[in-house]
Amino acid sequence: MPGSIVDGAERGDGPALPVLDKYHLTELDPIRVAGGGDVADALSAAARYAEAPLSPPERSAALHRAADLLDARRADLRETMIAEAGFPGRDCDGEISRALNTLRLSAEEATRITGEMVPFDAAVAGRIGFTMRVPVGTVVAITPFNAPLNTPAHKVGPGLAAGNAVILKPSEKTPGAANLLVRALLEAGFPPGAVQTLQGGADVARLLLDDPRPAFFAFTGSTAVGRAIQQAAGLRRTQMELGSIASTIVLDGDPAEIAAKCAGASFRKAGQVCTSIQTLYVADSAMEAFRDAYVAEAEALVAGDPSDRGTDVGPLISEDAAARVEGMLRGATILTGGTRAGPLMQPTVISDPASAFLEAEAFGPVAALIPVTGLDDAIARVNATPYGLATGIFTQDIGAAFTAARGLHVGGVHINETSSSRVDLMPYGGVKLSGFGQEGPRYAIREMTHERLVTFSGLA
Incomplete structure (x- = not known):
């Protein structure tokens, strides 16, 4: 023993x-x-x-x-x-x-x-x-x-x-x-x-x-x-x-490329990462193309036995943890996933999340798509949470990138990467309740x- x-x-x-x-x-x-x-x-x-x-x-x-x-x-x-x-x-x-x-x-x-x-x-x-x-x-x-x-x-x-x-x-x-x-x-x-x-x-x-x-x-x-x-x-x-309620902002760029990065950052380790994407704030003009690409990426992932070579997403750490994440979906529109078998939960994408989803860390394989009118709207929403670990932003506008870097109240801002982008040599830490x-x-x-x-x- x-x-x-x-x-x-x-x-x-x-x-x-x-x-x-x-x-x-x-x-x-x-x-x-x-x-x-x-x-x-x-x-x-x-x-x-x-x-x-x-x-x-x-x-x-x-x-x-x-x-x-x-x-x-x-x-x-x-x-x-x-x-x-x-x-x-x-x-x-x-x-x-x-x-x-x-x-x-x-x-x-x-x-x-x-x-x-x-x-x-x-x-x-x-x-x-x-x-x-x-x-x-x-x-x-x-x-x-x-x-x-x-x-x-x-x-x-x-x-x-x-x-x-x-x-x-x-x-x-x-x-x-x-x-x-x-x-x-x-x-x-x-x-x-x-x-x-x-x-x-x-x-x-x-x-x-x-x-x-x-x-x-x-x-x-x-x-x-x-x-x-x-x-x-x-x-x-x-x-x-x-803890964290990690967010990524999508303003513009190749929707397929961005969706692939975001899916990896949302569902790796069954979403049990402090910087896993919980909320995706997507500009109205980019929402339709990004939503379709992101949902398709989520649906392509295989959830199952982690010992199988083809498995992408394994179980959560316990049945109780999975049940808690499932409970956070109440009131939301489920775009894909949302089902659970014991500790195993399918990669899940939602829209119209309940307020409770935006106030607590999910720590599971679920992310919410939330439309925003622009960068100022997205920054305000990220900063409204009591946490501040990391935020990603996708944009080809250098001015928007610097505005985000100055305006987001978080420990790390990653331009054209997700909130879960980490290289082990970099400084890593948060502010506020993070x-x-x-x-x-x-x-x-x-x-x-x-x-x-x-x-x-x-x-x-």
Whole structure:
């Protein structure tokens, strides 16, 4: 029975927790939940490593080796995610490739951590100063089910690159990929206390939050849970990548090309991505051609068993999650899809959504087509939501592109790409209820280090 990885050893003194195959709803190997002793020992091991971390070149080399080890274990990672997350093979392959890239980017950044000179000459003679970045200590990373390898890599990679110890608490729904990641990092040369997993649910997170030793909490997940973690963390530093009602604006351009991009961004991972398109604001003049092309793209996707090579869209993480998404369709006009069998929901396109659909994150394979009179109308509608993670806009008008870049209250604006356009090296984070702080190895390292000022004065 798999468990946590604490100080290099697999263990777990808590109860067994079932893990389901998300399509067949059959039980996989349960996990041994971490207990209080596991949490205490993990924090002690982390503190020991944080006192004497590997050097930057050593950290860089170990991260590169870990990426190579995971690359050689693609089959195991793929099999694990198909069963635990319900991802079709192509989504698994994308997740693995991105995670490898995230680790390699983190490896490169490990040797580029610098401060800056402070211009004392403008204020006082005979004094110089500079800043340096130093590790925060122990980072606790709490990650969700929808990216069970790459989201942990985005926390663990930069955390280790910065010289911290990292304790990873993955989703109890998808525990396997996290252990495979941590085993690879340990085999690659990180000492046992440098990186560990603690398996389990909210009780384990609470034990970590109640202990004063963690210096930094990196969380990806729902806004409600993020608020609770932020409150419990107190004055300790946090990085919050939270919920979203992600939108994409279509003003003009090739409807077939745009529809293909938007379909991928709407239904990848069954829509269970923070930046999955939930609302498509389409100019009146472009609506008919785009609607026809987009609906056709959705209807061409095959929803079914994620282990089948022909499947494009797998199940949601649970029957309850699928039922919740189905309930959000009430009152809307269904253009295609809308049916559900257990956790499996057909790719769905709606129009005339109820107000409730525009006020909560769907997190499922459904998107609404909403006509707008123009760019100002679209910007106002996007900005009216309490979230602000990312927005895409398709237009050939450079003026409209800059207007959107200035006017949209979101963390990222992607011109001629969808809201779900992400390259792992870029800064990634939101505003408003979508959180604060940034992912992307270079930017996350800044979050996970302190800036220390050093000054020198001349002696007479």
